[in-house]
Amino acid sequence: MESNPSLLLSLILLWLIWRAFLFLKKEPGNKPRNPKSNPEIVCPTCRANLSIEKMLDASVCFEPGAIVFDCPDCKDRIYFSPYENHIEIGRLGCSPVLDPIPFANSDYPENFKMKSEIKNGVLQIQVAGKEWRVPSVKIFLEESRSKAKTIKPRAENS
Numbered sequence: 094m095e096s097n098p099s100l101l102l103s104l105i106l107l108w109l110i111w112r113a114f115l116f117l118k119k120e121p122g123n124k125p126r127n128p129k130s131n132p133e134i135v136c137p138t139c140r141a142n143l144s145i146e147k148m149l150d151a152s153v154c155f156e157p158g159a160i161v162f163d164c165p166d167c168k169d170r171i172y173f174s175p176y177e178n179h180i181e182i183g184r185l186g187c188s189p190v191l192d193p194i195p196f197a198n199s200d201y202p203e204n205f206k207m208k209s210e211i212k213n214g215v216l217q218i219q220v221a222g223k224e225w226r227v228p229s230v231k232i233f234l235e236e237s238r239s240k241a242k243t244i245k246p247r248a249e250n251s
Protein backbone atom coordinates (compact mmCIF):
# COMPACT_ATOMS: atom_id res chain seq x y z
CA MET A 94 0.00 0.00 0.00
CA GLU A 95 1.29 3.38 -1.01
CA SER A 96 0.67 6.33 1.25
CA ASN A 97 -0.93 9.33 -0.39
CA PRO A 98 0.92 12.53 0.62
CA SER A 99 -1.87 14.88 -0.48
CA LEU A 100 -4.40 12.96 1.61
CA LEU A 101 -2.09 13.13 4.62
CA LEU A 102 -1.63 16.87 4.06
CA SER A 103 -5.33 17.55 3.89
CA LEU A 104 -5.85 15.50 7.05
CA ILE A 105 -3.25 17.64 8.86
CA LEU A 106 -4.92 20.77 7.50
CA LEU A 107 -8.32 19.58 8.69
CA TRP A 108 -6.89 18.86 12.12
CA LEU A 109 -5.37 22.38 12.27
CA ILE A 110 -8.67 24.00 11.25
CA TRP A 111 -10.46 21.95 13.88
CA ARG A 112 -7.94 23.06 16.56
CA ALA A 113 -8.36 26.71 15.51
CA PHE A 114 -12.13 26.32 15.64
CA LEU A 115 -11.98 24.88 19.18
CA PHE A 116 -9.62 27.64 20.26
CA LEU A 117 -11.86 30.40 18.88
CA LYS A 118 -14.93 28.80 20.39
CA LYS A 119 -13.37 28.95 23.85
CA GLU A 120 -12.40 32.61 23.59
CA PRO A 121 -14.55 35.32 25.18
CA GLY A 122 -15.32 34.63 28.80
CA ASN A 123 -17.00 31.22 28.42
CA LYS A 124 -20.19 32.98 27.40
CA PRO A 125 -22.54 30.94 25.28
CA ARG A 126 -22.15 31.87 21.66
CA ASN A 127 -25.60 30.81 20.67
CA PRO A 128 -27.93 33.82 21.09
CA LYS A 129 -30.88 31.48 21.43
CA SER A 130 -29.76 30.46 24.92
CA ASN A 131 -29.25 33.96 26.29
CA PRO A 132 -30.23 34.03 29.98
CA GLU A 133 -30.38 37.82 30.02
CA ILE A 134 -32.54 40.07 27.91
CA VAL A 135 -30.31 42.07 25.59
CA CYS A 136 -31.02 44.45 22.74
CA PRO A 137 -30.56 42.61 19.42
CA THR A 138 -28.90 45.69 17.96
CA CYS A 139 -26.57 47.14 20.63
CA ARG A 140 -26.55 44.25 23.19
CA ALA A 141 -27.52 46.60 26.03
CA ASN A 142 -29.04 44.83 29.02
CA LEU A 143 -32.78 45.22 29.17
CA SER A 144 -35.39 44.33 31.75
CA ILE A 145 -39.11 43.85 31.24
CA GLU A 146 -39.72 47.13 33.07
CA LYS A 147 -37.22 48.97 30.84
CA MET A 148 -38.83 47.57 27.71
CA LEU A 149 -42.31 48.54 28.90
CA ASP A 150 -41.10 52.03 29.81
CA ALA A 151 -39.96 52.43 26.20
CA SER A 152 -42.98 50.73 24.63
CA VAL A 153 -44.51 52.25 21.52
CA CYS A 154 -47.40 49.99 20.57
CA PHE A 155 -48.48 46.37 20.57
CA GLU A 156 -49.89 43.81 18.24
CA PRO A 157 -51.14 40.42 19.46
CA GLY A 158 -47.97 38.55 20.38
CA ALA A 159 -45.50 41.44 20.22
CA ILE A 160 -44.85 44.64 22.13
CA VAL A 161 -42.91 47.16 20.07
CA PHE A 162 -40.48 49.43 21.89
CA ASP A 163 -37.47 51.67 21.27
CA CYS A 164 -34.23 50.47 22.85
CA PRO A 165 -33.31 53.03 25.55
CA ASP A 166 -29.66 52.79 24.49
CA CYS A 167 -29.52 52.70 20.69
CA LYS A 168 -33.11 53.89 20.00
CA ASP A 169 -33.62 51.08 17.53
CA ARG A 170 -37.28 50.06 17.21
CA ILE A 171 -37.46 46.43 18.30
CA TYR A 172 -39.99 44.13 19.97
CA PHE A 173 -40.49 41.58 22.70
CA SER A 174 -43.06 38.84 23.04
CA PRO A 175 -44.07 37.60 26.46
CA TYR A 176 -44.74 33.88 26.03
CA GLU A 177 -45.94 31.57 28.77
CA ASN A 178 -42.49 30.22 29.66
CA HIS A 179 -40.06 32.63 28.03
CA ILE A 180 -39.60 36.06 26.56
CA GLU A 181 -38.69 36.44 22.92
CA ILE A 182 -36.86 39.52 21.72
CA GLY A 183 -36.13 40.49 18.15
CA ARG A 184 -35.91 43.01 15.37
CA LEU A 185 -38.66 44.26 13.13
CA GLY A 186 -38.46 43.67 9.44
CA CYS A 187 -38.75 46.54 6.99
CA SER A 188 -42.38 46.18 6.19
CA PRO A 189 -45.54 48.28 6.55
CA VAL A 190 -46.99 45.54 8.79
CA LEU A 191 -45.39 44.32 11.98
CA ASP A 192 -42.83 41.74 10.89
CA PRO A 193 -41.05 40.22 13.90
CA ILE A 194 -37.66 38.56 13.31
CA PRO A 195 -36.79 36.60 16.49
CA PHE A 196 -33.31 37.15 17.90
CA ALA A 197 -33.19 35.41 21.30
CA ASN A 198 -35.24 33.80 24.01
CA SER A 199 -34.85 34.59 27.71
CA ASP A 200 -36.32 33.20 30.89
CA TYR A 201 -38.55 35.28 33.11
CA PRO A 202 -36.97 36.54 36.33
CA GLU A 203 -37.76 34.30 39.30
CA ASN A 204 -41.18 34.83 40.87
CA PHE A 205 -42.09 37.14 38.03
CA LYS A 206 -45.77 37.99 37.83
CA MET A 207 -47.41 39.98 35.09
CA LYS A 208 -51.08 40.82 34.67
CA SER A 209 -52.40 42.08 31.40
CA GLU A 210 -55.65 42.85 29.68
CA ILE A 211 -56.72 44.68 26.55
CA LYS A 212 -59.36 47.40 26.88
CA ASN A 213 -60.51 49.44 23.88
CA GLY A 214 -57.37 48.65 21.95
CA VAL A 215 -55.07 49.56 24.83
CA LEU A 216 -52.96 46.88 26.48
CA GLN A 217 -52.75 47.34 30.24
CA ILE A 218 -49.85 45.55 31.89
CA GLN A 219 -49.14 45.35 35.57
CA VAL A 220 -45.80 44.27 36.99
CA ALA A 221 -45.00 44.61 40.69
CA GLY A 222 -47.64 47.26 41.32
CA LYS A 223 -46.63 49.38 38.34
CA GLU A 224 -48.91 49.79 35.35
CA TRP A 225 -48.17 50.48 31.71
CA ARG A 226 -50.63 51.32 28.96
CA VAL A 227 -49.61 50.42 25.45
CA PRO A 228 -51.79 51.37 22.46
CA SER A 229 -52.44 48.88 19.70
CA VAL A 230 -50.48 49.37 16.50
CA LYS A 231 -53.72 50.55 14.83
CA ILE A 232 -54.32 53.30 17.42
CA PHE A 233 -50.64 54.22 17.34
CA LEU A 234 -50.64 54.65 13.55
CA GLU A 235 -53.86 56.69 13.63
CA GLU A 236 -52.41 58.94 16.34
CA SER A 237 -49.15 59.51 14.49
CA ARG A 238 -51.07 60.24 11.30
CA SER A 239 -53.24 62.88 13.00
CA LYS A 240 -50.12 64.34 14.66
CA ALA A 241 -48.48 64.60 11.24
CA LYS A 242 -51.54 66.47 9.97
CA THR A 243 -51.41 69.06 12.76
CA ILE A 244 -47.80 69.91 11.90
CA LYS A 245 -48.42 72.19 8.94
CA PRO A 246 -45.71 73.48 6.68
CA ARG A 247 -44.64 76.90 7.87
CA ALA A 248 -44.85 79.51 5.13
CA GLU A 249 -48.02 78.68 3.26
CA ASN A 250 -48.79 81.09 0.41
CA SER A 251 -52.29 82.53 0.52
Ligand SMILES: [Zn+2]
Nearest residue numbers: 136139164167
Ligand atom coordinates in the same frame (compact mmCIF):
# COMPACT_ATOMS: atom_id res chain seq x y z
ZN1 LIG B 1 -30.17 48.83 21.61
